[in-house]
Amino acid sequence: MIATGPRPVAPFSHAVEADGWVFVTGQMPTDPDAPDAPLPPGIEAQTRRVMENLRIVLAGIGLDLEHIIFARIYLTQFERDYAAMNETYQGYFEKGKLPGRTTIGVTGLAVGALVEIDLVVKRPD
Incomplete structure (x- = not known):
């Protein structure tokens, strides 16, 4: 768990690492500083919040977005x-x-949420 990370919405760890591979649990567009606040309106704002939450989680384990190997994105209004x-x-x-x-x-x-993103990340050798 990352102390500064978003409050989990279910029983999970923010990230789990095995042999240099990091699996980051899907992040929601919640505000880590105000987890009970309403979600940002619209897909752009929610995507930005999710990406910032992913940055927080990655920073908590000494990584950044440049270390992402694969992302899975879930959308509730795909076509829109x-x-x-x-x-x-x-x-x-x-x-x-x-x-x-x-x-x-x-x-x-x-x-x-309108969007959730999870990651597979590789720690540099």
Whole structure:
């Protein structure tokens, strides 16, 4: 668990590491400083909050977004939000250096979120 990380919405660890591979649990668009506050409105704001929460978790274990190997993104309104989420998401990475990724449309997410992102990360040797 990362002390400064978002409050978990279920029983899980923020990240688990095995042999230099780090599996980061899906993060929600909740505010770590105000976990009971309403979620940010809209997919762009929720994507930004999720990415910032992922940064917090990664920083807590000495890593950053550049160490991501693979991301899984879950969207409750896939057709409506896919393009806008992509636009926001790609801004967190150096041009031409994106991790592998799958995006999945789902019927619902915890806390009524529009987006959730989990990661597979590799610690540098």
